Amino acid sequence: MTRLNELLGMLHIACDDTRILQGVSDDSRKVKKDWLFVCRKGITHDGAAYIDDALRKGAVVLCDKKRKWRKNGQKVEATSHQEKEQVYACEDVEAIAQALIELYFGDLCKHLCVIGVSGTSGKTSVACIITHILRKQQKKTFRIGTHEIDDNQHIQAIPNTTPDSFTLANLLKEAIQQGFTHIVMEVSSHAIDQNRICFMSYDAIVYTNITQDHLDYHFTRTHYMYTKFKLRRYLKKDGFIIINKDFPYLMKLQHLSDAKLITIGFDAAHFTIEDMHLSEQGAIFTINGYSFVIPLLGKMNVYNTTEAIALCHMLNITYEQLIASCQDLPYVSGRMELMKGKKHTVLLDYAHTPDAVEKLMEFARSICQGKLYIIVGCGGERDRSKRKLMADAACKYSDMAIFTSDNPRHESLSTILLDMCKTTYQNYEVVENRYFAIKYTIKIAKESDIIVIAGKGNEKTQDVEGRMYPFDDADCVRKRFAKEELFWK
Structure with a gap:
């Protein structure tokens, strides 16, 4: 008291x-x-x-x-x-x-195992995989992530990735009172820069990647990267950091921190990935000689899973336990989510940076037997410099890109689309209304084609002129599938 x-x-x-x-x-x-x-x-x-x-x-x-x-x-x-x-x-x-x-x-983190996940993309996937594995091992785990908190019974919406400091403190206090022992949380660059995690201390930090994003806030990639790296200052004395060795820019961290650095990657890492095989059903790969089968799609999910495996193994979970836990990894809604209709295949993903779009399209192209379509937009009042780059990545790997709206906010949608149309490629069309873009693409796609819908993932709203309108990509797809089912009957 x-x-x-x-x-x-x-x-x-x-x-x-x-x-x-x-x-x-x-x-x-x-x-x-x-x-x-x-x-x-x-x-x-x-x-x-x-x-x-x-x-x-x-x-x-x-x-x-x-x-x-x-x-x-x-x-x-x-x-x-x-x-x-x-x-x-x-x-x-x-x-x-x-x-x-x-x-x-008081010291909220003292009696908790606190895991922070940071990076441009992959944070939610890694946090969810870690949470799944820990819960499989009967660890009472509380997850704080992009737009939601999860106590394993209810999922509650929050407005951002990392809550403000007082909200975060109250969440940790409630978690302790309810007997939680592990906290898995995503940490955004905004949260680090705005000191929202001022009282936090982490047992482990996972860096997924750092590519171009939020330059409307950070202005330069260097400031963005080193803001992310500042998270190391909140590590507990005996804590450790996990990084992907295949991303050279992350290796700069080893010169800034005297903490224990654990690496994952395809070449000479502490947790080395080998013999990877990707398909529509998931992925098979080995880590340090142990074979893993996961139902998640794409190379990025192999990286994400490996980082989660590395972290959990460092927390004394055996490889045998990890192999069993990874067999039924749940897909994260809106992250490499495959939706199958009677005649159509749709791949839904949150990709909203040039790098994420490129990696998404590389995987989609590798499994596509027919034409590859992508529906993509760019957020308003955000980094304008990435719009052409995202459009380039979308067009480079697709047979046809459909440029559309994606949270224009207070910015003119026409301005956003004009920036995207500066792409050096010609294989694109513009359909301003996102629902009609989905409807149109499903209508023209054939049975062997794949449609990628990028940018919004599992978001349930569309931000236009300061108002949040209900909008769900997956729901739009399901409605169109239902219409197509009737047609094909």
């Missing part, structure tokens, strides 16, 4: 309120009576608009001095403790956020 005056006193904030705090959050929607609402500046707001909401719920507020909010329609300035309003002010909330979390929640 933590009393408000004791907590604020340790932060050198005068307070004589002895109430016992029931929780701490920087989200006014989550606070209740006797909670502490930490008013922070967000990306799209200054936090002050939510002070009144927190006060009405009976919460206490901590904010910056001279932070103004509206009370009864009038602006109020928090220059000191407001006795009636229960508002406490300090010089800089952001500067004390980490200390506040550590003082209230």
